[in-house]
Amino acid sequence: MAEPKTPYAYRDDPEIPAFDDNKALFVFDGVCVLCSTGAAWLMRFDRKRRVNLTSAQGELGQGLYRHFGMELDESYLLIADGRVYTASTGYLKLCQILGGPWHLLRLASLIPSGFRDWMYGHIARNRYRWFGKTEFCALLSNEERQRLI
Numbered sequence: 001m002a003e004p005k006t007p008y009a010y011r012d013d014p015e016i017p018a019f020d021d022n023k024a025l026f027v028f029d030g031v032c033v034l035c036s037t038g039a040a041w042l043m044r045f046d047r048k049r050r051v052n053l054t055s056a057q058g059e060l061g062q063g064l065y066r067h068f069g070m071e072l073d074e075s076y077l078l079i080a081d082g083r084v085y086t087a088s089t090g091y092l093k094l095c096q097i098l099g100g101p102w103h104l105l106r107l108a109s110l111i112p113s114g115f116r117d118w119m120y121g122h123i124a125r126n127r128y129r130w131f132g133k134t135e136f137c138a139l140l141s142n143e144e145r146q147r148l149i
Contacts, residue, residue, distance in 0.1 A: 007082030016063035023052050024097050027077040030055030034131040043144050054149050088116035
């Protein structure tokens, strides 16, 4: 994945629908049981609604994956402050955004990023086999689906 030269470079990409990027955006695999469960968890614990969510299968998600030169199987995407974060670094950034007790999980940054990303990659590559697939966003409640952009 190529890191953008400037923040918010995706705004100039005509393949990406406009979206509110004043908040972080978490782009997740909407057919993955683990990912959809994680998105629902994020919605429950993000009481201040600091993070918007969208599925990788939607128009916005697909456009962002193309823009950043990534395949869905590589990682989810976290767009914050105009920059993209993935794998373990993205989760550390997400903990920072959520604040409160989640901020403490940033202690995981003491673990070398190579090992953190290797663990993330191992789970990501096996997520369908270990956790399964479901219908698009089927594990989200109607209220949670309404939060997707």
